[in-house]
Amino acid sequence: MIELQNVTLRYGEREILNEVSLVIEDNQIKAVLGPSGVGKSTILKLILGLIKPNSGRILIDGTDITTMKESQLYPIRRKMGIVFQGNALFDSMSISQNLGFFLRENLNIPEEEVERKVREQITFAGLEGYEDSLPENLSGGMKKRVAIGRALIFNPKMILFDEPTAGLDPVSSKKILNLIGALRKKNDLGAVLVTHIIDDVFMVADSVAVLYKGRIIFDDVTSKLHDANHPFIRSILSDKILEQ
Structure with missing residues (x-):
């Protein structure tokens, strides 16, 4: 349903995303894993058309929203729901x-x-x-x-979650993750899960993209994360939780 093609985003001299490409399929739960400030939540804003990339394209159900005006984005956004980190x-x-x-x-x-x-x-x-x-x-x-x-x-067809278990106790976190996992059984929904907690990824995500220094360094089914050799991924597997 959602595709980012070679998306680059800069704020002045600061590069947030560098040639990021992602595919998020219907009825699947995709996690974007990485530490705070790496650009995870920025990806959600790009998907919703709240900000525009410097280069690259963003497609929702095959429609390029990259250059769309605000008035054109309403029917696109109706396809997605968002759960903010602070609930709002x-x-x-x-x-x-x-x-x-x-x-x-x-x-x-x-x-x-x-x-x-x-x-x-x-x-x-x-x-x-x-x-x-x-x-x-x-x-x-x-x-x-x-x-x-x-x-x-x-x-909606897809729910976007921004750090859904941040600040919650273990019991509450498990309830939220169980609720997210139940989404596919409810009208064949998919989800994008932005998080810094690797255990959340293993509990609910079908696939995971790891964002590190503005680049995707891993993008595959969640079970293959254990086989990754990148030093950053090896470190987060041992630490279990990234620094917030």
Whole structure:
């Protein structure tokens, strides 16, 4: 569904990405692994058309979005949901209101349909009983599940996750990863998982691209990561977690 072709991005003299190429297929979970500041989250912004590369192309379902204007990107972005690292929930809205906000603001559908979709995501995320709670009264893991439900509610084809387990305790992290792993069983969804935690990659990702100093140094099925000989990959396999 998503393809980056020889994408280079610079901010002034600083090179963030250098000739990066990636293919992200439908109904697959692709991880992008690397330390903080290496450009992982930048890839998500490029995929959404929020920033433009200096060179190279970005294709979504075969459509080149590289030179598209903001007004042209809406139907492209509708194909994808995003779960931000900080969740980006509305603090003054209940969980149900957060989940239904996009539908009410952007789609002309009956309120009964909005409420049905909200209930569906409440159940999928395991948040029954918290419908009227405010985000401030939820744990970090529960907030993340609300953010996932909100990303799913308009039936996208792909979900983009920016550090989905960062700052969570092990139990909450496992719940989030199980939820991500269940996406393929829900409407054949795919996902892009940006992370610095290698155990998350092994738990849910079908394939992984390792980003190091602006370049992709590995891109293959996750099981083959153990066979990689690059010194950086050998070091992260032993450390298990990259420096944030």
